Amino acid sequence: MKKLIPIHKFNKIGSWLAVVVKRKGMYVVAAAKEPKRALDAANRAGYKDAALMRSARHYAAFISTTATP
């Protein structure tokens, strides 16, 4: 089995991630430039329940933090 990367440690933007849920956390099992490739890689690695999402710098804070109060 491939090593799982916690989602918050994957901060490189511009990739499509295949993620799985384990113990209420999310883990990246495959990353690719195209969503279909990421899903295929995850399925090949044995993760049939992987789902797709986009990579981002932040996974919980979406509102721009550039504005100063």
Place this chain on the structure above:
Amino acid sequence: MKFFYRYLQDDAIPGKFTYMPLITANFGEYKIPIVCLIDTGSPVTIIHSPLAVSAGIIPSNGRKSTLRGVGGDTISGYYNDVELIVCGYRYTCQAFVTADLQTPYCLLGQIGFFQHFRVAFDLPKLSFEVTPVAS
């Protein structure tokens, strides 16, 4: 069906972590699994266009429109009829397909999700329940 909030670490928010109501839905002709955020603040269901293309949907076949977010930025995209499978319940809805979505997840909003499901959030117990509305 009962789901659990997902634990997410993020240095940008107070407390450095949060819990989010994320579920997996299958959509499109190829029924690809996607991670979706249940977003009560979103007026419509919003889907990343590369995912829509992978699912066999041609975004430009839909009706062109724009949406404005909380930051005031406007994003453009197309309203398409998409097939969604959530909690084993299959239905067709209008979703906004865009390449400009800034969130890493697709959004399940009022039109296209809350029309079809009753959702009971229970953050103290770290769970939420999604029940299809009988129609």
